[in-house]
Amino acid sequence: MEITEKAPAKINLGLDIIGKRHDGFHELDMIMASVDLADRITIKELDNDKIVIKSNSISVPQNSKNHAYKAAQVIKREFNIKKGVEIFIHKITPVAAGLAGGSSDAAATLRALNTLWNLQLSKEELAELGEEVGSDVPYCVYGGVARVGGRGEIVQPLPNNLSYWVVLVKPEFGVSTPAVFKKVKLDSIKHANIDILEEAVINQNMDIINKNLSNSLEPITINMHPEILKIKEVLSEAGADGVLMSGSGPTVFAIFDKKSRAERAVNSIKGFCKEVYLVRNL
Ligand code: C5P
Known part of the structure; x- marks a missing residue:
């Protein structure tokens, strides 16, 4: 079997x-x-x-x-x-x-x-x-x-009634999760507002989700690899509804409400990065 x-x-x-x-x-x-x-x-x-x-x-x-x-x-x-x-x-x-x-x-x-x-x-x-x-x-x-x-x-x-498109951009390098966590300084963490995000997920409010995307590890990984910031900027300029690094990085994701808009962003980012995926949320 x-x-x-x-x-x-x-x-x-x-x-x-x-x-x-x-x-x-x-x-x-x-x-x-x-x-x-x-x-x-x-x-x-x-x-x-x-x-x-x-x-x-x-x-x-x-x-x-x-x-x-x-x-x-x-x-x-x-x-x-x-x-x-x-x-x-x-x-x-x-x-x-x-x-x-x-x-x-x-x-x-x-x-x-x-x-x-x-x-x-x-x-x-x-x-x-x-x-x-x-x-x-x-x-x-x-x-x-x-x-x-x-x-x-x-x-x-949580209720899973959201519907959005995601452009994932993976830079050529990988990142070691322990190496990123080792650099965390507890007194200078940029905190994410998880309560607001949870409420927005429950209320299916993509606008609030996009405005509150936040990752306390992002500044640390960006400090190690400033290229991530450039990818974020290109995706924002390409019209993404929200942009953030995922986990300890280095992949950056961009959220779009429509596939056609996401496809245009894929074309803009391809000049900077080869590994790009256009997917749906699951
Ligand atoms: O559990 P996992 O092997 O995926 O974690 C990889 C590393 O990430 C851990 O060794 C630790 O350094 C860091 N980590 C952490 N706190 C967590 C999850 C992971 O410090 N909650």
Whole structure:
């Protein structure tokens, strides 16, 4: 039996840093939203006890460092499963991009193994298993729009009635998330207003969402890579309704109410950056 699961990328409509925790992670408050740019995870059971990762992309680690590998390891350990599994990752989402590609692959692996081994776990239970794999994995188990807190383990799904187009622009370089978090100075954080964003999501008010897009990590990553600011400027000049860096970066997203306007912005940005995607929210 073969099981295929989609692993959609996410953007952060808001990311606020509340403080630093005793475990070294940061306490966050975020609004996350899935977009229709997705890897495809295909799972096959093996006769031996191994976890084998394969991919169409050389950017995907094909070893125990892979988040999907860790997800399979956690499930096998937790339910004492002695069977092996081959996980093929058809990579579409750029890696080290701030789009939770690896975390979404892990969440899709959890969902697929839940089906393969008939474990009948709820989303809550899968999200709890995902916590051990990575901070963004619990959210990725749910997908859609959610307010996410703690280290990433508190996921409150929100109504998902929004409709918008997203232009994603991934600069040629990648960004290391720990390197960005290491530069956070708690006394000079530019805070995001997550309450306003949550209310606007509930009221389906794209205007308020676009005006309040904010990411406390953005100034830090821009300081390391000023090219991000230039991409933001070009997208704003191209008529985007709102523009922000996603997660720890470096991908910048721009929001548009109409596809035709988004397509014009894609043409403007292509001179600056080769890796550009036009997608819908999910
Ligand atoms: O959990 P994950 O492996 O995705 O986190 C990558 C790194 O990002 C962590 O090692 C940590 O440095 C940083 N991080 C953090 N606070 C969070 C999430 C991630 O400091 N809430």
